[in-house]
Amino acid sequence: MSMTGAAYQKCINPDCGAEFDCGQAMFKCPQCGELLDIRYNWDKIEVPGKLSDFAKRWANKDRPLDFSGVWRFRELLSFCEDKYKVTIGEGQTILQQNDAVAEYAEVNPGRLYLQYEGLNPSGSFKDNGMAAAFSHAKMVGAASSACASTGNTSASVALYAHSCGVKCTVFIGSGRIAFGKLSQSMDYGAQTIQILGDFDDCMRQVQDVCTKLGLYLLNSLNPFRLEGQKAIMYRIIEGLGWTTPDWIVVPGGNLGNSSAFGKAFYELKQLGLIERIPRMAIINATGADTLTDLVNNKKLTWNDGKVDQTIIDEYYADLTARNFSPHTCASAIEISRPVNLKKCLRSIEICDGVVRAVTDEEIVDAKAIIGKYGLGCEPASAVTIAGLKHLRAENIIGGDERIACVLTGHPLKDPNVTVNYHKEKQGQFNNPPIEAPNDLDAIIKLIKN
Ligand code: F0G
Numbered sequence: 001m002s003m004t005g006a007a008y009q010k011c012i013n014p015d016c017g018a019e020f021d022c023g024q025a026m027f028k029c030p031q032c033g034e035l036l037d038i039r040y041n042w043d044k045i046e047v048p049g050k051l052s053d054f055a056k057r058w059a060n061k062d063r064p065l066d067f068s069g070v071w072r073f074r075e076l077l078s079f080c081e082d083k084y085k086v087t088i089g090e091g092q093t094i095l096q097q098n099d100a101v102a103e104y105a106e107v108n109p110g111r112l113y114l115q116y117e118g119l120n121p122s123g124s125f126k127d128n129g130m131a132a133a134f135s136h137a138k139m140v141g142a143a144s145s146a147c148a149s150t151g152n153t154s155a156s157v158a159l160y161a162h163s164c165g166v167k168c169t170v171f172i173g174s175g176r177i178a179f180g181k182l183s184q185s186m187d188y189g190a191q192t193i194q195i196l197g198d199f200d201d202c203m204r205q206v207q208d209v210c211t212k213l214g215l216y217l218l219n220s221l222n223p224f225r226l227e228g229q230k231a232i233m234y235r236i237i238e239g240l241g242w243t244t245p246d247w248i249v250v251p252g253g254n255l256g257n258s259s260a261f262g263k264a265f266y267e268l269k270q271l272g273l274i275e276r277i278p279r280m281a282i283i284n285a286t287g288a289d290t291l292t293d294l295v296n297n298k299k300l301t302w303n304d305g306k307v308d309q310t311i312i313d314e315y316y317a318d319l320t321a322r323n324f325s326p327h328t329c330a331s332a333i334e335i336s337r338p339v340n341l342k343k344c345l346r347s348i349e350i351c352d353g354v355v356r357a358v359t360d361e362e363i364v365d366a367k368a369i370i371g372k373y374g375l376g377c378e379p380a381s382a383v384t385i386a387g388l389k390h391l392r393a394e395n396i397i398g399g400d401e402r403i404a405c406v407l408t409g410h411p412l413k414d415p416n417v418t419v420n421y422h423k424e425k426q427g428q429f430n431n432p433p434i435e436a437p438n439d440l441d442a443i444i445k446l447i448k449n
Pocket of ligand 1 (some may be wrong): 039051124148149150151152153154220251253254255256257332333378380381409410
């Protein structure tokens with residue numbers, strides 16, 4: 001039995017449903033242009049009988065594939081042989097129970113968990129996806145790769161590309177990227193192209209560039225990347241003693257995570273490895289709230305895969321007519337045409353999901369709380385706690401439910417937002433530096449202890 005034979009690619013459009021083997025890199029269905037999924041013939045894969053069996057891999061953590069927080073779950077993303085697998089130690093993350101942050105969101109003690117993805121090698125959750133996508137890139141013999149990015153994808157691509165000897169070019173919008181992230185792509189040696197435009201412009205350009213130059217695309221259109229991101233959910237389950245939470249709360253940008261998480265739970269249920277699928281809350285910033293508008297106001301749904309394309313087309317036509325460009329301090333999710341929209345709608349269906357948008361003021365306050373009482377995070381990650389606060393106020397999430405919020409990126413990714421918040425006393429939780437004369441008595445007077 002060949003490992004590759006167990007997996008195939010399938011178009012998500014039920015009217016098309018075209019299937020392809022995994023030896024090709026396409027990123028959109030060549031027949032109808034829709035997104036592709038990775039599907040598995042589970043009977044060809046030796047999936048452990050229960051999730052806790054994966055814990056045995058910890059005994060072999062001197063082996064890179066058993067150490068990886070993605071590949072130690074490899075039977076659940078079995079699309080390539082071990083010899084192609086790429087890892088640099090991603091997924092050593094922490095699921096932190098946090099009562100102080102819970103109190104802020106009006107959740108009962110002991111019920112809120114923060115899945116901190118900032119510990120990944122490049123400082124964000126993207127590394128989960130890149131371990132999988134670069135493995136596929138090696139499997140198909142790709143020599144050169146590209147991505148569009150609001151900053152974290154480019155940092156992660158740059159790091160993984162040089163680690164496995166693939167060239168990379170990253171496209172970023174001008175003036176739209178946090179400094180920590182920009183510094184990473186330059187330092188890790190990526191060819192960085194700054195386009196006069198926003199992320200959505202970069203996303204459109206990179207697809208054409210990849211087609212014309214035959215580059216391997218690493219955005220979340222790439223279905224192999226999303227397979228790696230499923231591991232974030234496996235680790236949350238692991239952190240909860242191999243049980244599922246009641247809710248997952250995740251930021252919504254290009255909607256890769258929400259798409260991957262729903263798929264992860266669907267498969268685990270199908271395999272009989274979990275009993276119940278958690279509910280999911282996807283949180284936008286109000287300045288980039290396409291998903292919220294389409295789902296809550298325009299009533300767009302998955303509808304068994306027959307998504308009403310005219311609603312989307314009209315929505316995007318209106319954005320274009322208004323020359324709309326999204327704006328939020330959470331630059332990572334400053335996206336108005338999310339490429340995984342349809343897969344995300346499917347996840348909303350699978351997970352009985354809800355969608356909300358939170359303001360920049362709410363984001364920076366929530367971020368300050370996560371910094372003060374937790375491990376810190378970048379602005380886009382803090383939408384989870386701001387969104388949770390909304391959903392608690394509406395009583396959609398109960399105070400005694402067990403909730404896991406995904407903190408997607410490290411606090412040092414975007415120091416400017418943090419420094420401005422505190423120095424300019426932007427919100428309720430500011431903690432600015434106190435200016436002191438260079439004089440011992442005066443300094444001592446200023447110290448409160
Ligand atoms: N949080 C962070 C820190 C991100 O960098 C991103 C996306 C998201 C959340 C949104 O995740 O796209 O799966 O809904 N960043 C991409 C990038 C767009 O280019 O780095 P999503």
